[in-house]
Amino acid sequence: MDAVLQQQIMDELPLGVCVVDEASCVVFMNKFFLGHLGKSSEEVLNRDIKEMFPEAASILSKKIRSVLVLGNSTFSYWEHNPHVFDFASSRPITGRDHQLFQNIEFRPFKIDSSKVNAVCILVHDVTELAGIYNDRSELTERLEREHAALQELNKKLENAQNQLLQNEKMAAIGQLAAGVAHEINNPIGFVNSNLQSLNDYLKKIMQLLVFYHKVVSKGEEKYQALEVDMRKKMQFDFIENDIMELLSESIEGIERVAAIVSNLKAFSHVDNSEWKFNSVVDGMENTIKIAMNQIKNKAQIHRDYQDGIPEVYCQVMQINQVFLNVLINAVQAIEGYGDIFIRIYQEDQHVCIAVRDTGCGIDSDNLNRIFEPFFTTKPVGTGTGLGLSLSYSIIKKHHGDIRVTSEPGVGTTFTIELPVEAPAAP
Template sequence: MTLDELFPYVIRQLPIGVCVVNPEYNVVTWNNFFAERLNITEQEVHGRTLADLFPQQFAFLKRKIDSAFLLNHSSFSYWEQRPHVFQFQSSRPITGEETAMYQNIELFPLSAPEAAPEFVCIIVHDVTVQASYYQELRRMAGQLEQERDAQKELLRKLKETQSQLLQSEKMASIGQLAAGVAHEINNPIGYINSNIQSLKDYMQTYTQYNQSLMQLIDSTGLDKLIAQKDLLAEEKQINYLNEDIWDLINESLEGAERVIAIVRSLKDFSHVDSSEWCYADITQGIENTLKILQHEIKYKAIVHRDYQPELPLLYCQPMQLNQVFMNLLVNAAQAIEDKGDIYISVQTPESGVLEIKVRDTGCGISNEIQQKIFEPFFTTKPVGSGTGLGLSLSYGIIKQHKGDIQVSSQPEQGTEFCIRLPIVDEPTDKGM
């Protein structure tokens, strides 16, 4: 048997489906894979249309075939998108169980070199075994997810007892970090700022000298020398440089001042020098927190302040309260999907009470969730985006200050947190 005689035999016996159609969707030929599953031989199917053979699948097949003819390149259909294009049965090799065949379909044009396609070949791969393995893995992954949730619940009580200790360690670490940042950044940014300021002074002197020199050349009346001066200035773009260099110097000075302000705010926020109980200006703590969160808030909300004048100092742990302000402001910004407002109020509505309110115009909180938001590890954020400790720890800090924190919210109408703290002389019991 020659190779030309052997090739059609090989095509007929392939363990994959092979079906060739013409532009009118008539079947030119197909192999035993199709013939045995449909009980229609290669001779009997010749000339029959796909619309007649596969009426339910014809619209899908027609779209794929037209694409192959028109674009002259292959198109595909994977089992995850369309599991059963052809209603074939498949036997699993281990169990022998008959089940609907999962298929990968490939359609590619057939043509002579550099000629338009004359036929489209449809290839069907039986991927039932692979699909069953994948589905079993997915089922097992779901089971593992359930077991993981059960383990998380078992660990919850242990984590609850650790949360306050973790918070204390976190606050101490922030203080140490702030001290290190202040020390490491203040020195280089200080001499950078000083050097740029000196450069600015030098440039003023240089500019005056340069202008005097140009005027001196112009006063000579030597046309050739003046022309050379003007040509050189044009070639080197001196006029542009004289303008741009001042913008660069002023922007650099502004950037250095911003870094200095950020480091100062970070130090004030963490109160490295006064991490214990002391008298503090609450509005200053809020402002320092806003500076730290500027990048997170400025693209989401406009901050509106309402601070009562001449507020009394509060005997407190400033670093702990700043952490509460940070949690509330971060949550407010994250509750705003596009652009909104955050309102901060600090008042003394009655004698001996300091009241801090943080209100946003975000998505709001349902009544059901409001009952849980102060519980440890409760969060509405996606997995990996939140620990569920922020409001719980904030609640604990306010209680340590003998205060109270309440939430008021309606879905789609925003949320308001209200903190009430007692204004007292230095207590003998600091709650720690």
């Protein structure tokens, strides 16, 4: 095969071929290389390839030296070094001009010698392949972003659905509570009144019995002996002490029932106290004073109030009742002695009140039920389960929001948000 035919074949190859000697000087360069350089063969022969491509000098020096020393081929892939040689390319699909993406082989070569004394550099144009890969990667990233956006939207929809279910549940329970409170309020009233009257009557009877005892003790001995015997048979000393305790417990129980009914009425129909602009900082401080007797032996209060907090349009007594419920819950959650952190700050057009305790925390299974009426994690007899549901009702009436986060063994945070601007008339 003559030299002219060999040169023609080399020039028609769809890849760049360049041979350099041990000094990195060009010995041969085909049409692919020359065309991208815009130079003739005479202009490049015996020139240092690193000088012709200064931006790639470092990688070319490293690769050429590796082949000459080790006698093995080495490679440069487009994923790591996409544009070793600054060649322009026109992508057939889009017609856009941009840099040529390259896979490069550095192969050992022997020129009139038995040992490796040159390096053949083969440049493969993988622009189209890289374009497809990059387009696929961009498509994958876009799909992942859209998938993440859909997941976030689904989460928001789920939260909205849960909130709607909670609102419907509150409305249904509110109607039930109103009916129950109305039906049992009157019986509780006369039972309580009768117990109070009975308590007064028993006190008078006991006083009369004490008088009879004194009279008998001054009379004949046989009557004294009869009295002692009768008191012993009837265990009167025990009855005398126990009867007042039984009555006191009954009165306490009926008062507790009355308090539950009162809370039910408040839950089903929050009172129509006056709406006005008021400082939540003042409201919180007043509430702390009211609850201090329960707080002082259980927790240290830590305050973090932002300056310039605007007043909110609210029913002051009802908002203070929410503060009280949240504070008492924090106190009751603390075992031994702990801390309660109160932060009041403005966020956009809302005033936020965050109350965090260092108590026992709430299990995740119970968090979704925390605002349900009659739901409580407290021991039997220490909570009605209406405080937080009432608080939820009050905050929703104020067009606000109340949320809870908790970690068992670490503590719980209640966050209340109230709009700065006056809501529509309820």
